[in-house]
Amino acid sequence: MPANLPPEYIEAELRFRAAKSPEEKLEILRELMALVPKHKGTEKLRVELKRKWAKLQEEVQQQQKKKGSRGPAYDHIEREGAGQITLVGLPNCGKSSLLAAVTNAKPEIAEYPFSTFRPTVGMMPFEDIQIQLIDLPPLSEFTEPWVYSLIRQCDLVALLIDLSSASPGEDLFTALGWLEKARIRLVHHHTRDLEGPGTVKRALIIGTKSDAPDAAQHLQELQALIDSQYRIIAVSTLSVEGLGDLGRALFEGLNVVRVYTKKPGQPLKKDLPYVLPAGSTVTDVARAIHKELAERFAYARVWGSSEFPGQRVERNYIVRDGDLLEFHE
Ligand SMILES: Nc1nc2c(ncn2[C@@H]2O[C@H](COP(=O)(O)OP(=O)(O)OP(=O)(O)O)[C@@H](O)[C@H]2O)c(=O)[nH]1
Ligand SMILES: [Mg+2]
Incomplete structure (x- = not known):
């Protein structure tokens, strides 16, 4: 064993030897790998630890397979943010x-x-x-x-x-x-x-x-x-x-766009955007705000992608990233 290993390493090494299950050994081996200082003198030791780690990893996998245990499952993660x-x-x-x-x-x-x-x-x-x-x-x-x-x-x-x-x-x-x-x-x-x-x-x-x-x-x-x-x-x-x-x-x-909305009469200020799939229409934006608004609104005004600021557009107008919309009933 190379000299100048930190005392935490020696302590973990003792725990490693005493450990019974491969899972436990694997856990301690992770610590050992993190504790070895990285220099020429410890190169052999680091290779050795990696080899042990790979072997133990395989052992644990095999055992899990035999037991039919699938380990923890994370089948779904709630979507948050823009994507x-x-x-x-x-x-x-x-x-x-x-x-x-x-x-x-x-x-x-x-x-x-x-x-x-x-x-x-x-x-x-x-x-x-x-x-x-x-x-x-x-x-x-x-x-x-x-x-x-x-x-x-x-x-x-x-x-x-x-x-x-x-x-x-x-x-x-x-x-x-x-x-x-x-x-x-x-x-x-x-x-x-x-x-x-x-x-x-x-x-x-x-x-x-x-x-x-x-x-x-x-x-x-x-x-x-x-x-x-x-x-x-x-x-x-x-x-x-x-x-x-x-x-x-x-x-x-x-492939999404950010669309901002404001009420008629309010200043042209961008608050937090609605995020919708690219290709969405002003009706899709209205639906994201409220289902009823989507049915109710007559037209929208657009600042951004339209030809001139505040242009009146139809319900099927395709919005672009950064557009600011104002709905009119
Ligand atoms: N030089 C360099 N090394 C990097 C960079 N990013 C990561 N590394 C190194 O690559 C190694 C692996 O990094 P991880 O981020 O753990 O890789 P991973 O893909 O998450 O690995 P697994 O979870 O084991 O699949 C570490 O030693 C990192 O320090 C980088 O931009 N440049
Ligand atoms: Mg990783």
Whole structure:
């Protein structure tokens, strides 16, 4: 054992030896991995711990399978804010780091894979709205069915590809392969036709760890591979590159519009917006306010997308992001 390990490590190591069940051992092993100082002298030890961790992880999975226990299930997460986006990707690609960087959530982040095993929700502010992000366990042969259930229910999939990986292109195909096995097909976030077979989900790709030495080249390769099949944006939680533009990209990925309303006679001031699917009409906005208003109103005035400010428009006028509406009965 290398010298200069902290006393907490020695203490945890003793508990590890005394632990009986693989679950308990796995729990303590997590602590041990976090406690080892990262330098050349501990490299062998860290590799050794990772190996033990992988073995124990498998043991626990096997046991659960035998018992027929499916572990905890999280089949549904209530939608909040302007839209629900799942962070999806292979082990260790940086899902939890991204959630922690752009929301107040505090997910577990670790340099070893499979550190996330339950969903964590965070709200990402963008201008005057909030976008709901769900950090998920990774895609692998161990992925539990509820992970795919949550992916099927969300409004947009953010597929994370690690740009520091040896082959991001292969990672992309592996990730798409796992989704395909679960009968989930990803399409460009602009796609309108979401007809099956299986579940068709709108998606965009986030290239993570763009600060890594080969990241720029890997990004180019990935872009060439994807062509224009998906939008791809590069981010780094370390250098914060790309994080400033992420909100807009995710907002655009959601295909929604923000519409503001005011009463006749009130000043032109934008309060909190209604968020509706792109392509919604003024009648849809009225319905979002109140069902009766939708039946009752005669016309609306629009400030924003219309030809001139305050223009009178018909019930089927399609609203744009940022429009301010005034209903007249
Ligand atoms: N260089 C660099 N490393 C990063 C970045 N983002 C995350 N990492 C590192 O990548 C490792 C994995 O990060 P996580 O956020 O735990 O990855 P994950 O996808 O949630 O992993 P699992 O939950 O195990 O699937 C950690 O060691 C992070 O510090 C980044 O932008 N740049
Ligand atoms: Mg994670």
